Amino acid sequence: MEALLSAHAFHLLRSTTAARRDPIADVEGPRRRSGEYVPVTIRPLVEADVDACAAIMLATPLLARYGVTTAAAARGALADVFAGPCRGLVAEEAGRIIGFAVYSVRGTFAHSGYVRTIAVAPDAQHRGAGRRLMDAVEAAIFDHGPNVFLLTSAWNAEAQRFYERRGYRRIGEIPDYVRSGITEVLYRKTLGPIQGTGA
Numbered sequence: 435m436e437a438l439l440s441a442h443a444f445h446l447l448r449s450t451t452a453a454r455r456d457p458i459a460d461v462e463g464p465r466r467r468s469g470e471y472v473p474v475t476i477r478p479l480v481e482a483d484v485d486a487c488a489a490i491m492l493a494t495p496l497l498a499r500y501g502v503t504t505a506a507a508a509r510g511a512l513a514d515v516f517a518g519p520c521r522g523l524v525a526e527e528a529g530r531i532i533g534f535a536v537y538s539v540r541g542t543f544a545h546s547g548y549v550r551t552i553a554v555a556p557d558a559q560h561r562g563a564g565r566r567l568m569d570a571v572e573a574a575i576f577d578h579g580p581n582v583f584l585l586t587s588a589w590n591a592e593a594q595r596f597y598e599r600r601g602y603r604r605i606g607e608i609p610d611y612v613r614s615g616i617t618e619v620l621y622r623k624t625l626g627p628i629q630g631t632g633a
């Protein structure tokens with residue numbers, strides 16, 4: 435049901451954002467270092483994608499530090515897309531799922547957007563798939579309100595650079611929030627305060 439809702443929201447999103455930009459259209463994708471463009475499609479995550487997303491999680495050292503070390507744990511991390519408050523998107527290149535994102539439009543303070551997970555397969559990173567996924571996530575969230583929040587591990591400098599270049603600002607640190615011994619850094623990207631933007 436959630437997947438159907440996500441697909442519906444996807445079509446709404448596509449139609450409402452097409453005029454100003456279309457972050458999820460099947461247009462030119464990341465440019466390979468050879469200079470060739472690779473078509474990448476950003477679309478809703480459906481049940482048939484779960485094993486491919488789980489494989490990306492298991493290949494991501496960051497997630498192993500959060501206990502995602504088995505296929506069952508990886509699949510479980512996607513459960514809220516199908517039976518919970520989250521939505522999912524995948525990046526698909528030539529029939530292969532190369533990345534995914536899980537987010538909620540009201541997941542922070544029961545009001546604002548929250549990006550729970552984003553991961554790109556190690557051999558597909560640094561080619562723009564993460565940027566395309568975040569473009570689509572933010573477009574969906576900003577349709578509901580003017581703020582996006584997310585957490586990164588304090589030691590994940592690459593992810594922090596990735597978010598800061600996208601306009602996220604560091605709000606503060608939360609020790610031992612997700613897992614004992616790991617400090618999370620809270621980031622926010624904003625179009626303005628909740629009051630005054632009509633959201």
Ligand SMILES: CC(C)(COP(=O)(O)OP(=O)(O)OC[C@H]1O[C@@H](n2cnc3c(N)ncnc32)[C@H](O)[C@@H]1OP(=O)(O)O)[C@@H](O)C(=O)NCCC(=O)NCCS
Binds near residue numbers: 562
């Ligand atoms: C963070 C993550 C999702 C980014 O995905 P990605 O597909 O590599 O992201 P992009 O390619 O869009 O951009 C990443 C970098 O590659 C660079 N890049 C993009 N295209 C490039 C190209 N053709 N050649 C070289 N570099 C390129 C970008 O400039 C960017 O650099 P920056 O981070 O210093 O700004 C990915 O690194 C990942 O899955 N990491 C592990 C999981 C993780 O840390 N998730 C976030 C948890 S909070």
